[in-house]
Amino acid sequence: MRKAVFGPVPSRRLGLSLGLDVIPLKTCTFNCIYCQIGRTPSPTIERRVYVDPEEVI
Known part of the structure; x- marks a missing residue:
């Protein structure tokens, strides 16, 4: 887990x-x-939650 x-x-x-x-x-x-960092393998415009906000807080 990162x-x-x-x-x-x-x-x-x-x-x-x-x-x-x-x-x-x-x-x-x-x-x-x-x-x-180099090339972007899969550019995306999709908005989504990558990290749970509770993990940050």
Whole structure:
């Protein structure tokens, strides 16, 4: 099971902050050639819940 909340991580503005990762890797509507993560295998515009809100709260 992947974690939706991670950290603390260094932040220039806040010192330390928590990170949120609420969508799976490369779930994107774009397929930018300059994306640091790489090509989007299946671009999607479908809206859905990827992480249960209770898991984040």
